Amino acid sequence: MANHGGWAGKVLRIDLSTRRISTEDTIEKYKDYLGGTGIGYKVMWDEVPTGTKPFDPANKIVFGVGPLAGTGAPCNGRTAVTTLWPTCWPKPLVASGHMGGHFAAELKYAGFDAIIIEGKADRPVWLRVVDGKAEIKDARHLWGQGIRRTTVDINQQMGPESSVAAIGQSGENLVPMSVVINSYSHSAGGIGGVMGSKNLKAIGVRGTGSVRIAENKEEWEKVVKLHLSLLGSVNQHVVPNSPQPWAEYYSPTRWLGSKGRKWGSAEPNIETGACDPHNLNRIAYRTNNAAFFLGEKAWQYTVRGNGCSSCPIRCHTILKVPSVSSKYGIRAVGQNTCAGLVFGREFFKTFPDGPRGQTAIEACMVGMSLTDDLGIWENYGQMQRDFQQLYYSGAMKNKVGEDEFKGFSWDQYEKGDPTFLFELLPRIANKQGELATALGLGTGYLLERWGISEQDWQQNQKIAYWKMGHPRHHANEDAGQCGVIINTQYNRDSQCHSHVNFTRNGLPIKVQKQLAAEIWGSPDAVDAVAAYSPMNIYKAKMAKWSLLRKELHDSLSLCNWMGPWIASPLKERNYRGENSIESLLYSLATGDKKSRDELDEVAERIFLLHRALTIRDMGTKEMRTEHDTIPDWVFIDPTGKASFTAGTNRMDREDIKLAMDMYYEEMGWDKKSGSPTVAAYQRLRLGEVADGLTNRGLVP
Amino acid sequence: MEQREEIRLTIAKIIREKSETGQLMQFEELLTELAGQGLLNPEGADQRSHLEGILRQVVSENEDIKELSSKNQIPHYYSSRSLSEIYAGILVRKEENSLIAEIVRENSAIYPRPVPLNIFREPPFDLTQEEILDYLEKMGKQGEYQDIAQTTTSIGTVFLYSNRHLDATYASILAEWLDVGQANNP
Numbered sequence: 025m026a027n028h029g030g031w032a033g034k035v036l037r038i039d040l041s042t043r044r045i046s047t048e049d050t051i052e053k054y055k056d057y058l059g060g061t062g063i064g065y066k067v068m069w070d071e072v073p074t075g076t077k078p079f080d081p082a083n084k085i086v087f088g089v090g091p092l093a094g095t096g097a098p099c100n101g102r103t104a105v106t107t108l109w110p111t112c113w114p115k116p117l118v119a120s121g122h123m124g125g126h127f128a129a130e131l132k133y134a135g136f137d138a139i140i141i142e143g144k145a146d147r148p149v150w151l152r153v154v155d156g157k158a159e160i161k162d163a164r165h166l167w168g169q170g171i172r173r174t175t176v177d178i179n180q181q182m183g184p185e186s187s188v189a190a191i192g193q194s195g196e197n198l199v200p201m202s203v204v205i206n207s208y209s210h211s212a213g214g215i216g217g218v219m220g221s222k223n224l225k226a227i228g229v230r231g232t233g234s235v236r237i238a239e240n241k242e243e244w245e246k247v248v249k250l251h252l253s254l255l256g257s258v259n260q261h262v263v264p265n266s267p268q269p270w271a272e273y274y275s276p277t278r279w280l281g282s283k284g285r286k287w288g289s290a291e292p293n294i295e296t297g298a299c300d301p302h303n304l305n306r307i308a309y310r311t312n313n314a315a316f317f318l319g320e321k322a323w324q325y326t327v328r329g330n331g332c333s334s335c336p337i338r339c340h341t342i343l344k345v346p347s348v349s350s351k352y353g354i355r356a357v358g359q360n361t362c363a364g365l366v367f368g369r370e371f372f373k374t375f376p377d378g379p380r381g382q383t384a385i386e387a388c389m390v391g392m393s394l395t396d397d398l399g400i401w402e403n404y405g406q407m408q409r410d411f412q413q414l415y416y417s418g419a420m421k422n423k424v425g426e427d428e429f430k431g432f433s434w435d436q437y438e439k440g441d442p443t444f445l446f447e448l449l450p451r452i453a454n455k456q457g458e459l460a461t462a463l464g465l466g467t468g469y470l471l472e473r474w475g476i477s478e479q480d481w482q483q484n485q486k487i488a489y490w491k492m493g494h495p496r497h498h499a500n501e502d503a504g505q506c507g508v509i510i511n512t513q514y515n516r517d518s519q520c521h522s523h524v525n526f527t528r529n530g531l532p533i534k535v536q537k538q539l540a541a542e543i544w545g546s547p548d549a550v551d552a553v554a555a556y557s558p559m560n561i562y563k564a565k566m567a568k569w570s571l572l573r574k575e576l577h578d579s580l581s582l583c584n585w586m587g588p589w590i591a592s593p594l595k596e597r598n599y600r601g602e603n604s605i606e607s608l609l610y611s612l613a614t615g616d617k618k619s620r621d622e623l624d625e626v627a628e629r630i631f632l633l634h635r636a637l638t639i640r641d642m643g644t645k646e647m648r649t650e651h652d653t654i655p656d657w658v659f660i661d662p663t664g665k666a667s668f669t670a671g672t673n674r675m676d677r678e679d680i681k682l683a684m685d686m687y688y689e690e691m692g693w694d695k696k697s698g699s700p701t702v703a704a705y706q707r708l709r710l711g712e713v714a715d716g717l718t719n720r721g722l723v724p
Numbered sequence: 725m726e727q728r729e730e731i732r733l734t735i736a737k738i739i740r741e742k743s744e745t746g747q748l749m750q751f752e753e754l755l756t757e758l759a760g761q762g763l764l765n766p767e768g769a770d771q772r773s774h775l776e777g778i779l780r781q782v783v784s785e786n787e788d789i790k791e792l793s794s795k796n797q798i799p800h801y802y803s804s805r806s807l808s809e810i811y812a813g814i815l816v817r818k819e820e821n822s823l824i825a826e827i828v829r830e831n832s833a834i835y836p837r838p839v840p841l842n843i844f845r846e847p848p849f850d851l852t853q854e855e856i857l858d859y860l861e862k863m864g865k866q867g868e869y870q871d872i873a874q875t876t877t878s879i880g881t882v883f884l885y886s887n888r889h890l891d892a893t894y895a896s897i898l899a900e901w902l903d904v905g906q907a908n909n910p
Binding site: 496 | 743811834840849896898903910
């Protein structure tokens with residue numbers, strides 16, 4: 025370890041059953057897997073037997089961060105939490121949730137690259153980690169409390185600088201649709217129930233150490249500055265939303281900062297200004313995710329942006345809406361981003377003052393207030409889409425007992441009254457009644473419980489359900505065949521943003537194609553939105569690149585919601601970003617010099633280990649037909665438009681077969697089964713994994 | 725320093741400072757400004773042509789100083805250090821009836837995408853709702869703008885597009901995606 029920078033050097037292992045606390049050397053055991061999901065998959069492969077259930081004591085949770093966490097590299101605040109996924113249907117398989125906030129940096133400063141949680145405590149506990157030492161503490165007084173109170177209680181004990189990741193009542197009650205949250209709004213979905221099953225209420229971390237940069241510090245500062253200069257707005261949208269004096273282009277992106285736009289609830293008000301990208305001290309003013317998702321009205325309620333350690337983007341928006349205190353008895357201030365921000369609103373079909381009116385904003389405030397305290401997960405909006413479909417189709421009424429159904433204020437619901445959320449959400453967290461219990465299971469298990477065919481969901485484009493209990497996450501609607509391939513690969517929604525952060529970056533299609541030619545070999549790798557061309561090999565290369573960069577980010581602690589950074593707002597660079605920024609940062613921080621291709625190969629190893637785990641635990645090598653499946657709605661256009669015409673996202677079945685063929689070939693996998701070959705495992709130094717799968721008859 | 729050189733440096737400075745505020749510099753404004761600084765005599769009969777000559781030199785000597793003329797041939801100047809060509813192009817066309825149509829055509833052609841009507845209420849367009857509706861009404865009556873069409877999303881937002889570059893279905897799908905779809909797929 026002595027010569028390496030970046031890594032803290034130790035992995036903390038906590039056996040809650042025996043209360044044994046131990047450490048391992050990160051470099052010796054996990055360097056080939058970097059950190060984050062890499063450590064997570066390695067632990068799951070080595071230590072969690074096939075057939076283990078998510079809530080079994082034999083399941084493990086790995087809170088993994090990477091060598092760039094806690095450094096000055098931009099956007100390094102991600103903690104990957106890997107475990108057996110309780111909403112993966114019909115059989116739980118490995119997956120990961122990702123939280124931002126300050127947990128990752130604080131864990132590094134405390135001297136650890138990961139925490140492996142195993143076993144089950146005999147009573148509620150929380151874990152205190154401070155500067156190289158860990159203690160298992162009694163949490164009986166916290167059990168039954170919400171996330172906010174738990175966080176405050178532990179922060180009062182450990183100091184305000186500590187980061188607390190906690191579960192709410194939902195996780196305690198083993199609701200599969202539960203989150204763990206740190207820093208009040210940074211959540212990792214799906215983890216809460218697994219923590220609850222181990223009687224683990226929270227982890228508090230505090231470190232006063234630092235992360236060593238191994239190589240030349242001036243060179244490091246130069247690369248960090250370069251990285252900062254390439255940043256766009258949230259999701260690496262590099263073009264502003266409206267014409268700006270400095271900008272050549274404008275697009276309906278999430279770069280909302282503009283002259284005249286103000287954070288209206290800041291005291292005094294703060295104008296974002298035109299946000300010239302050359303001014304690195306104004307990056308935080310570019311983003312206002314509340315205004316993007318809730319509409320123009322949100323500006324008046326904006327206090328400021330918020331976000332993760334070392335990230336200037338600030339994708340969370342702090343809102344202050346005074347009316348909600350008197351109307352609903354909740355705090356006037358709330359904060360979150362994306363799906364967490366609109367959690368409450370998405371249950372409703374209509375609002376009295378429209379989808380971007382005051383009531384919709386209030387529904388968001390009520391939603392955040394309840395779910396970020398109870399610790400409920402929305403599964404990228406699938407819970408709300410399921411809810412609407414089940415209610416308006418009449419299925420819900422048929423499946424829930426009459427007395428229970430009558431117990432809800434459906435008139436209020438249909439009118440878009442946010443008070444309805446007070447009836448529904450606490451019941452989900454507390455498993456009260458059939459409806460709430462079913463919703464808390466996640467889509468796959470809900471459908472099974474209520475005798476509804478998964479195929480019904482897979483034919484309905486509006487529900488946006490993909491497979492295995494989870495929704496699409498930037499599929500054909502964002503990147504045609506590339507998006508489809510990516511959405512077949514994981515055991516939950518794909519959470520991959522490598523492709524969509526390019527296709528939605530706001531640059532004209534001609535510029536995107538110029539950049540695509542440099543990165544993936546041809547301008548034909550990308551198409552204009554809803555004007556897709558037939559499959560070609562460059563789209564397969566883009567899909568592979570996207571997946572590997574996602575795993576790379578998840579293992580380094582870089583944020584795949586913000587990156588990659590292959591485009592930039594800089595005209596003088598012809599809008600080029602830097603395709604090697606990850607390897608530049610990694611090499612300088614750790615001292616382990618790796619080229620872009622070499623680091624991508626490590627990412628491929630990590631991704632392949634995820635594939636191997638999935639194959640092992642599914643017990644089949646027929647991945648193409650049994651795992652990498654595509655819902656019918658992908659091949660349907662509501663107006664009957666043919667594939668490959670402008671104005672449709674409809675994919676063609678034969679073309680997608682070709683897409684999967686090309687993708688498997690790019691990965692070096694067997695085309696017929698979609699499984700990696702022995703040679704593919706060996707190429708990435710996973711020979712032992714290949715041996716293990718060969719013994720089970722699980723390689724082609 | 726010769727006076728002519730001093731005037732050239734002053735002109736470049738004035739244009740750059742104006743550009744930093746997000747605005748173009750018109751010939752007449754420049755004339756007044758220089759006269760105010762005592763660098764030109766506004767009463768002199770040959771001052772206009774004198775300034776035209778100096779400006780030509782300023783533009784040729786300074787890579788960032790650009791000249792743009794509006795449809796009625798009034799020259800405007802800006803520095804590309806602070807203002808992009810596109811932004812300056814919008815400013816110089818602000819008073820022209822064709823502005824909305826040209827913006828819509830450009831967007832339909834290059835991104836490609838329809839443009840939400842409300843963008844014209846924001847800087848640098850700064851049109852009122854009444855002015856926008858007035859433009860639309862005029863465009864509807866004039867043959868040269870018959871390619872400009874409207875589509876409305878499921879939440880009621882009006883988008884404009886040019887059917888020279890986008891057909892009606894494609895424009896409608898794109899508008900829905902931009903207005904509703906993207907926010908529903910965070």
